[in-house]
Amino acid sequence: MEEIPVMDGLMLQSSQVDEMGSERADAGLPAGGHGGDCPPTPWAGPVHPCTSWYSLRAWLPGWASQARQAQQRLGMIREPFKADHPSQPADHTLVSPPVDPLPPRHEAERGRNGLSTSPLVACAxxxxxxxxxxxxxxxxxxxxxxxxxxxxxxxxxxxxxxxxxxxxxxxxxxxxxxxxxxxxxxxxxxxxxxxxxxxYESSIRAKVATVKELTVDRLDSLQGTAGRLFKHLSEPERPAPGRGATSRLKTNPSGERVQVEVYQPPPTSLSVLTHLAASLWEPLATAGIVLIVMMFTLLEHESLRDRLLRLIGGHDLRASTEVLNDVGERLSRYFVSQFAVNFGVGAVVWLGLWTIDLPHAMLWGVLTALMRFVPYIGAMIATVPAVLLGAAVEPGWTLMLMTLATFAVIEVLAAQVVEPLLYGHSTGLSPLSVVIATIFWSALWGPVGLLLATPLTLCLLVAGRYVPSLKFLDILLGDGPSLTRPQRFYQRTLSGDAHDLIAQARTYLKKKSFASYCDNILLPALQLAARDHELGLITPEQSQRMQKVVVDVISALDGSPRRRRQRHEAHTVLDLSSPGVALRRQREAEMGRWQGPLSVPTSSLNLCIGQGSIGDELMTELLTRALRDAGLDARHMSVTDADEVPPEARTESVARVFIQSGESQAATQTLVLQLQQDLPQASLIQVQLPAWVTGQATHSPAPPGVMVVESFRDAVSCALETGPAQRGSKARD
Incomplete structure (x- = not known):
């Protein structure tokens, strides 16, 4: 039985081809084509090549899509036998077409990606x-x-x-x-x-002479032999006569040289007016265009608003309205605040200069108000001519110095006091982004870009805040934090920057409690570190550095004096144990083995018991410090410390026992039963931190008779409500 190769990788038996031809004959179609479309040929085979191809498409639907893709990839299959070429040899194979150097599949991908441009190209x-x-x-x-x-x-x-x-x-x-x-x-x-x-000409001449005497003449007198030698060496060589010299004299026909002088006629009134009109034409034309566009913008305000809503996203009117309202509110607040501040500063400058008797004080006040619309350099532009006038008016330097001091004091007060109160936080732009935006828009649009830099950048900021694809603009231009506080803590621990963390923590603790700091910053940051540690992303060196930073930060926030030897000892202990144990031993080194006296009043102690793991010991130590920060007498103990309790310790002194949710629920239940037997009068409180802090999806139910709290703040509040604080401190939120 003969095999007929129809396509690459596809072989048909000759009997299968005969069967397909007979089935086409039963269907009323000629065996050599589909409906007689194939041209006659002297090919003497069991079936015409066209019959093989069309039979494939008609009777093998599983190969139809593959054949169609192959046809698109390889091009049209050439017919090997033509009626006008009777000398073509008889063969049972289809001639393979030439392979296209670039398959249409790649061409399709190229056409599909041809319209898509990269962000850099779009930005350009x-x-x-x-x-x-x-x-x-x-x-x-x-x-x-x-x-x-x-x-x-x-x-x-x-x-x-x-x-x-x-x-x-x-x-x-x-x-x-x-x-x-x-x-x-x-x-x-x-x-x-x-x-x-x-x-003021005589005064100006005297001031110029004084300045020249103090600067240029003084420098000339300081020049010695070396200066004169350098000057002599720096003089260019004179060209030889007749070589390289160009005479400015012309010769007349008799050969005598005459000097030519160019005479400029005095300008006429018409030429002056023409030059003035040419100079003012462009700004006046721009002002006219601005006026016309502004009028039509105000007339079609509502229509333009609806069009913008439709362009931004007509399917979500709520979000589109929020975007426009945010832009309008920010820009309106910025313009009104800037207008009020600038003209207020101009009025104060006017009064100040009028008080010191500087001529034309109103002119300098108005100029200051107008120039302050130019960011950063506008105030200096207004200050320089006023100071120069003060130097020219009087023979002395008093008026000039008083003018300079007036501008300096007013600008400092406006920049440091007035502007932050009125619109310092209204735009949401970071100071660095404003500076860069000013340079950028000035390079694009010149002085007008300098004036519009802040409003245009503010529009980009709002677009980045609401358009997901432009989110990077909000990150780059906004004044908000790019990282959350837990992320920032985690990043600083990775880099070993304890000083920055201590400064940020002290700023936070001025308004919040240590328990709030643990709940909102420290514990979530430690959970981020724990996740990366489970994934194997943290090296042992990084882990050791992070533990050292955590110990340094918590130790610095305690408020107790630290000796250099004790810090070194804590770091040595940290290398051998865990951060929680290291922090606990720091307090024991200062307060004693039991972190305070044992002879205390009844129901005044708060025991925080850890179950031995590194995480439990750290959480227990942090809770102990949070309770002590609230004014409670809290002690950190481990399950192994029960055998070491001295005889003078009285059980009735314990008011509350805080237990961390350990990894083993059976161990927690055993500990609870033991505590209920040993300390029947004490309240048992189990701290079950939320899943986003601990990383545990669910918590086991607490044993009977145990109160459950979900944060350090709740634990502190529970302790303050069930009993008075020993030191009388009022807890902060």
Whole structure:
């Protein structure tokens, strides 16, 4: 029986091909094709090649998809025998087509991924658009920001009963009138100051001579022989006559040299006006575009809001409305606060300079208010000309120093006191992000970018806060913590930075208790470390470093004096045991074996018993310190300490016994039964920390007669409610 290779890896028996041909004949189709489509050929085989191919697709559905994919991958199969080539040899095989160097599967992947761009490419495209289209985007951005500033006035006019168009025209007209009045006032002040400058000429000459005497002349006198030698060596060599020298004299036809002098005619009034108009045309055109766009933005405020809601996400109006409200609230608060602060500072500067009798104090006050809208350098721009005028007015230096001191005091108070109170925390931007954003937008859009840097960056911050794909903007630009407090504690322990953790903990403990610090920061951080330790991600060196940092932090928060020898001893014990035992022995070294006197009043002791494991001992020591921080007399004991209790210890002194939820429920029940027999008068409290702290999915039920608490704060509250604190300290939350 003959095998016919139809495709690579697919062989058919000749009998199977004959059967397929007969079945096609029964179906009313010719055996050599499908419906007579195949051309006649002198091929003398059991079945035509087209019959083999179409029979495959018709009668072997399991191979149909594979054949279709192979056909797409390899291209159209060439017919080996044509009717116009009778000399083609008879063969029972299909000629394999040439293999495409790039399979269509890869082409499909390339076409599927061709439209997708990487984030870097998308970022480059956006930056290019921002830079190339700045002539259009700058006026639109200015109009949008000014519309946000005027929108509250328009809404107030609408509430008074004015229609939309008159309200917008009134608000815009008021803005233009204010700007025009301010411009006229500044122009008058500048003209007056320019006219008064000649009377200060003698004072200016004297100040320049004094400065020159103190700087340039002093440096010249300090130059010695070495300086003159260096000057002599640095002089360029004079070119030889006739070589390399270019004469500035021209010769007349007689050969005599004459000197040519270029004469510039005095400018006419028309040329001056033309030059002035050319200089003012671009800013005036930009101002006109901004004014027109701002008016239409205010007129179509509601329509634009609906369009933005639809673009942001019309399917989720709640989230879209929250985004727009957040942007509008932040920008409005920022603009109003900045406007109030800047003009308030300008008014104070005006009064201060008027008090010290500096001429044109109003001019410098208004200039200060306007320049403060330019971040970082605006105040310095306003300070320099006022200080120079103070130096020119009087022969002495008193007025100049008083002017400089006035600006310095006012700016320091505004930057350190007023601005943080009004809008220091209203934007949510970190100081570093504001600086970088200012540099970035200034490089893109020039001075206008310097003015709009903070508002535009604030919009990016809000977008990163609500758009998942832009979350990195919130992390990079926001002033919120990038890591949670437990994550930060864990990271600092990995790096061995105990000093930073101690500083952060002391700041936290100024308002919160040590129990709250353990519940919210320390215990979750230790659980993060435990998870990585179970996964084998922490090396022994890292584990030892982390234990040392934990001991150092908790020891520093105790408040008791520590000697260098005791700290060294604690670290030595830590290397041999666990952090909990090391911390306990630190307290025993200061307070005695039993961490305090044994002769105490009845029902005044709180025993915290650990069950021997490293985790239980650390949790027990932390709970002991939390109870002592609340003013309770707490002692840390282990199950092995019961045999060492001295005879003078009285059982009736114990009021409460705190037990950690150990790994073995049977051991916990045995310990509870033993305690109920030995200390029948004491209250038994079992601390079952939540699963996100301990890592245990569930906790076993507590034995009968045992109270259960789920946090250190609950344990402290339970101890304070069931009995008075011995030292009378009031527990913090």
């Amino acid at each position: 495209i956006v930056l290019a658009l921002l830079y190339l289209a700045r002539e259009v985007l700058v006026p639109v951005a200015l109009a949008a920001m000014l519309s946000l500033l005027i929108a509250p006035l328009v809404r107030r006019l609408r509430r008074l009963g004015l229609p939309a168009t008159p309200a917008v025209l009134t608000a815009v007209g008021s803005l233009c009138a204010g700007v025009a009045a301010l411009t006229v006032m500044l122009a008058v002040q500048l003209v007056d100051m320019t006219a008064s400058l000649p009377q």
